[in-house]
Amino acid sequence: MTMQETSGIGAPLDLAPAQPAAAQPTATALPAKPARRLPVQKDWPLWVIVTVQIAILVSFIALWQVAADYGWIDGFFWSKPSAIYATLIKFFTEGDAWVDIGFTFRSTISGFLLGTTIGSLLGLSFWWSRNYAAIVQPYLICFESLPKLALAPLVILVFGMGLASKVAIATALTLVVSTLTTYAGVKALDPDGEKLFYSLGASRWQVFRKLVVPFCLPWVISVLRVNIGLALTGAIVGEFIASQHGLGRAILYAGETYDIALVWVAVLVLSTLAIVMYGAVSWLERILRKGIRQ
Amino acid sequence: MAPVAKLRLDQVSMTFKTPAGTFRALAPVTLSITQGRFVSLIGPSGCGKSTIFNIAAGLLQPSGGRVFIDGAEATGTIGRVGYMLQKDLLLPWRKVLDNVVLGMEIQGLPLRRARERALPLLRRYGLAGFEYLYPNALSGGMRQRAALLRTLLFDTDVILLDEPFGALDAQTKLQMQEWLLALWADFNKTVVFVTHDVEEAIYLSDEVHVMASRPGRVIETIAVPIPRPRQRHVTLLPEFITIKERCLELLALDHNAAADEAA
Numbered sequence A: 001m002t003m004q005e006t007s008g009i010g011a012p013l014d015l016a017p018a019q020p021a022a023a024q025p026t027a028t029a030l031p032a033k034p035a036r037r038l039p040v041q042k043d044w045p046l047w048v049i050v051t052v053q054i055a056i057l058v059s060f061i062a063l064w065q066v067a068a069d070y071g072w073i074d075g076f077f078w079s080k081p082s083a084i085y086a087t088l089i090k091f092f093t094e095g096d097a098w099v100d101i102g103f104t105f106r107s108t109i110s111g112f113l114l115g116t117t118i119g120s121l122l123g124l125s126f127w128w129s130r131n132y133a134a135i136v137q138p139y140l141i142c143f144e145s146l147p148k149l150a151l152a153p154l155v156i157l158v159f160g161m162g163l164a165s166k167v168a169i170a171t172a173l174t175l176v177v178s179t180l181t182t183y184a185g186v187k188a189l190d191p192d193g194e195k196l197f198y199s200l201g202a203s204r205w206q207v208f209r210k211l212v213v214p215f216c217l218p219w220v221i222s223v224l225r226v227n228i229g230l231a232l233t234g235a236i237v238g239e240f241i242a243s244q245h246g247l248g249r250a251i252l253y254a255g256e257t258y259d260i261a262l263v264w265v266a267v268l269v270l271s272t273l274a275i276v277m278y279g280a281v282s283w284l285e286r287i288l289r290k291g292i293r294q
Numbered sequence B: 001m002a003p004v005a006k007l008r009l010d011q012v013s014m015t016f017k018t019p020a021g022t023f024r025a026l027a028p029v030t031l032s033i034t035q036g037r038f039v040s041l042i043g044p045s046g047c048g049k050s051t052i053f054n055i056a057a058g059l060l061q062p063s064g065g066r067v068f069i070d071g072a073e074a075t076g077t078i079g080r081v082g083y084m085l086q087k088d089l090l091l092p093w094r095k096v097l098d099n100v101v102l103g104m105e106i107q108g109l110p111l112r113r114a115r116e117r118a119l120p121l122l123r124r125y126g127l128a129g130f131e132y133l134y135p136n137a138l139s140g141g142m143r144q145r146a147a148l149l150r151t152l153l154f155d156t157d158v159i160l161l162d163e164p165f166g167a168l169d170a171q172t173k174l175q176m177q178e179w180l181l182a183l184w185a186d187f188n189k190t191v192v193f194v195t196h197d198v199e200e201a202i203y204l205s206d207e208v209h210v211m212a213s214r215p216g217r218v219i220e221t222i223a224v225p226i227p228r229p230r231q232r233h234v235t236l237l238p239e240f241i242t243i244k245e246r247c248l249e250l251l252a253l254d255h256n257a258a259a260d261e262a263a
């Protein structure tokens, strides 16, 4: 009511009648449209979906077996399901399956934890000083664009053939991602939020603990799933280059000795490990998200 | 003269450096606000109302002039006045109760004690049943209540409210005005209130300061001598209408001046 009285003086006067006048003719000039219904897609029940999925998998494996048996494909290069199954059993009963799994698992998890933790802390630390952030920023971007895997041989030289070098590569891969993502969170912080805290007489440390950290937590969490994949990649590449143990080394060794069935077995085990870790991290992410209710 | 002002801005001015040069947001502004009063600032958008608040709250160092609280200089000191910013800024990861106790918590009161103090007030002032909800489950009016209680529970004599009801619908706004007046009467605070709504400013206040922009300055201070408690229909009284007309005239005047300047 009050605003109308004041705005009567200015430009809005000539705008007001123009709008309805423009809207009217288009509304009446349109031809009558045929009645069109919202397209509806019917969802199949879950058991149908799962059955089809299993059927596809089984027929693929069967086809592979038959093709190798009848010589449609070269069984030496492609191996075949029955041989792979036999090798799998042997790998677990006679081979060092558990040693390899344990080695890859440990280097992945250690690299993941180290990289994510240090990276997140580093990202958060940029909140404390704009100058410090400005100085470090270009180095960070350099480090990000660096093909870190290309430096893996160097890392192996420095850290040796053991677990440490794999952890180092996995850490290097995850750290940058965590740092940059967390820093994105810091940059997204609303300056008015900080104003509110300071108006209540807060210290910088209080602002950091009660505002910055909880605010950035969703960013920290959002990289967990990416990071577990990266950490695994780092660990495997480390094992490819030089290692005594690990699934990566098992794959490389099997390939070099033309034990194609063993290559498939190791890849299968590796995928299973990856899925398990991914599932665990997704679960962790859900728990954490629920914890902070964003 | 009158007793020492609760909050006093003495020749406070503000110049911002922008890429386009310097921008005079506030010409020297002098404001003196007496203990226990309800005072409003009205003015066109961009005339420096929020800037005045930021300076009074110590969040912005003025280019010139000084701020006094209870007669003691308080320029650039934080935590001396309660300040509700233009947004409610409730922390989405904290329940309503824990949002409301933020000020006390920052002042070092143990969380449990702070909650004990806040809980009865939350219930008394219309947030019963919402204590343990997260802010995103609240309506706009409820969010504003929570943000206002957070400001009030932060134990300061002066509170600055920057357009607290700006985004509310007319109906809710009226309810919130009554609610705020009740709170003000109970808590005995000195309130400085910014709004774009002239009627709201007059209805709530003892005193209305009308501002103009480019540079931001106070052009007139109008007393509202209508006794309290005020009924809603005071808005129809001749003296109310006279004040309102005067305010609108001043705001329109500034509008013309700015337009001339631009031409």
Ligand SMILES: Nc1ncnc2c1ncn2[C@@H]1O[C@H](COP(=O)(O)OP(=O)(O)OP(=O)(O)O)[C@@H](O)[C@H]1O
Pocket: B016, B017, B018, B023, B025, B044, B045, B046, B047, B048, B049, B050, B051, B052, B086
């Ligand atoms: N940090 C800053 N740098 C440059 N200019 C600024 C800065 N802060 C505010 N201003 C300018 O100062 C003027 C006053 O801003 P202020 O936010 O105090 O206005 P306001 O009266 O609160 O307006 P509104 O009613 O829209 O909230 C505006 O023109 C704004 O663009």
Ligand SMILES: [Mg+2]
Pocket: B049, B050, B051, B086, B162
């Ligand atoms: Mg403002």
